[in-house]
Amino acid sequence: MNYKMMGRFIGRILLVEAVFMIPSLVISLVKQENMACTGFAASIGITLALSLLLLVLCKGSKRSFKARDGLVCVGASWIVMSLLGCLPFYISREIPSYLDALFETVSGFTTTGSSILSEIEGLSMSILYWRSFTHWLGGMGVLVFVLAVGASGESSKGFTMHLLRAESPGPQVGKLVPKMKKTAEILYLIYVLLTIVNIAFLLFGGMPLFEAVCTAFGTAGTGGFGIKNDSIAGYSPYIQNVCTVFMLLFGVNFSCYYMLLLRQFYSVFKDEELRLYLGVVFGSIVLITLNLRGFYGTFEETVRHASFQVASIVTTTGYATTDFDLWPTFSKAIILGLMVIGASAGSTGGGFKCARVLIIVKGLRRNLRRAISPQKVQVVRINDNMVDEKVLENTNAYLSAYVIILFLSFIVVSLDRFSVMTSLTAVLSCFNNIGPGLEAVGPTCNFGDFSWLSKLVLIGDMLAGRLEIFPILILFSRTTWGRLKG
């Protein structure tokens, strides 16, 4: 294990985190929120100190950085980042319990949006800002940010690929351009631009600047922390529709946007994952709209609510304009399905990812056909490229790990004596980084009533879901910490 290199990376991530806390500190100073001000000042101090300590202690390592180190580094840094990121909530006493504060922060960084708070509007502005900003930071990934701003000398070494692979969602992660730093920059550039456009659209709809920024952060990271108790329901239909569109946009693979910038319209048009993603979205909207006939006053309202909820769930954002827990069972079943499928690979959304669904379904079809004619040679092709057998294998392994973790977490959470639906959707919702579930964790409810054990499990699920299981799973593997043989 290359502890020194990992130490340096974590140190730099904490430095970034400390810097990103400064805007919140400024807000708390301007708004004269004394408790929050103390909280942020203390948090910045602690984070900065730890960061500098790590940077000084872990100087210069000549040892190689392996794929295993990349996975461990990503897993560890997200945990450390969350442990320190929750300090403002805790020190300012706005969330008195440290575990609750940690839950809230992990929920933020992993862009889940599940909250333990029942009263959001009572929080101070700076805390609300920090809460939403964790979404934005976690959406694209902190390590990717560090790579983007880091010295090009260091990121030009080959190992940074391991970090990108470990932090970016999707079964096949590749660079957009030859240089890692440039790739990270392009990703963040697209991300920042889309966020700014989103803010502009929200401002145009008459939303106050502070609310617009926070809502856009939640949308961009596909997080879902609102700043109102009723999420987006209180806003005008225009703002709700803007949110629908932008949620869907942030659920698209970012390499599609890059190809658009390069004017490769045809390959975007032909992209099978994009087609599946849009197909799932529009299919669900149509089905739910049909199912909800007569549920709302007008047709416009039905379509608006259906599309908003579908966009919110499929991109794993978790905003709500209506309580879909009251919907008919068929609509709820579709929502449940969307929770699992999730957004596209390479987007800020979570879930199982459309790309994986595509690979699994195509692989399954191949295996079925193979059973019929065993000698027929068939390959799985996506976007006119052959999918490597190794990728197929990994995706199947991912599915197994996904189901096992889901089930084990479900069993532990069931100890809390909630209904089966509540426990199951709570786990699903956290694991897929969505936010709301059904019944007692529905859009109008929160996670505050769970026991400490369930909260710990759900925190683990959120991290595992965001980092695509393996970086977290590998932290618990004994072989990881032993010497690599051979």
Place this chain on the structure above:
Amino acid sequence: MKIIIAGDGKVGTMLTKQLSAEGYDLTLIDDNPKVLESTEERYDIMAVQGNCASMETLERAGVKETDLLIAVTNADEINLLCCMTAHGMNPDIHTIARIRNPEYTDQIFKMRSLFALSMMINPERQAAVEIERLLKYPGFLKRDTFAKGRVEIVELRVDAGHKLCDIALNDLYSIVKCKILVCSVIRGGKAITPGGDFVLREGDRIFVTAPTNVLTTLLRNLGIITHKAKRVILCGGGRVSYYLAQMLLRSGIGVQIVEQNYEKCVQLANMLPKATVIHGDATKEFLLDNEGISDCDALVTLTGVDEMNIIISLYGSSCKVPQIITKLGRLENNTILDALPLGSIISPKELSCNNIVQYVRAMQNQTGAALTVYMIADGQAEAVEFMVDQSTLHCGEPLKKLKIKKNVLVVCIMHGAQLEIPNGDSSFVRGDTVIVVTGADRVLYKLNDIFE
């Protein structure tokens, strides 16, 4: 004319045989002295041993006085480099290179001048094109096109009970009801140029000149059902298979490819997502049975081993497959095979040779030169297309008054767009195109060579 042939492989040897018989000065380059020695013993040529892409070897072969370089080694890259080097040493030289790798084909066609190529040949692709043409008209064993695709010489087999069996050529019209001409018949392995009282017998293979637009009528009146193939089985997953499958799939014909090598199967399955690729040994009968050989429309055997192709084709014919095409690399002119029901026989190397010989002749004599040359009747006869120009003798005289050499037959005259299957009263004028069939022992360089 001086010609260098680089590479003494299958095509190289065949070219040597053909071109040396036509009296060109040939120099053969190869790096294997043993092969060179055996070729040198058989033909009147000069042999140079060495790497054909090196300046030194080309120098020794006398590239500076050479008019044409034909690069047919087994490596595309060497062929290209050889042509480029020769062109650098002698800018007036014409170059022909064999390029087989499908990945290169497009780019080389686009950059022909950069690679200094006068002509590029791809035997596998030509074979695939040829097979596809045959599959479009099941019933013909071979099709050769003249006059920009308007006239064809097709090969038919007269089987027992066939409508043409025991019919004299003079009575042909009453059966087929369209104007055609039998220009050559193979009986007992020998090519015969038939007269009007010639009677067709069972087992004859006949070569018929016909306008392209009557081919369907011809087949219908001969009682050969023509329906387009819907499902074709290809045995062997080589380059010919790849090209052919691509063409067939494009025109909506189902393709099954049987290949032994698993890696190749995966590659093919990736490149041809619409084809069915089967991993297995095509010589195993149960495998072909499983893939439904008994009700497929055509079987094409394209493995690299002639013997295997023959065996698979024989099995296909025992399963009553309507159309069988067999690729042969070495055994194509084997008289023993004549008796076997192997369907059409395709030889990629023969196709390439035809093309190159055609190019050489066109170079030899720019005026009155042959436009198209095809070997027919197992190489025992040639069909040659000429343009009638100012140097041509006997313009406007009816054919029956002309003294035409023995074994030479004028089979078609094109007056502009109008096409005539000639009889004794026909004549040609300047600007016409004439197709002549002759025995292969006689070489026609220009149209005047047909007269006594």
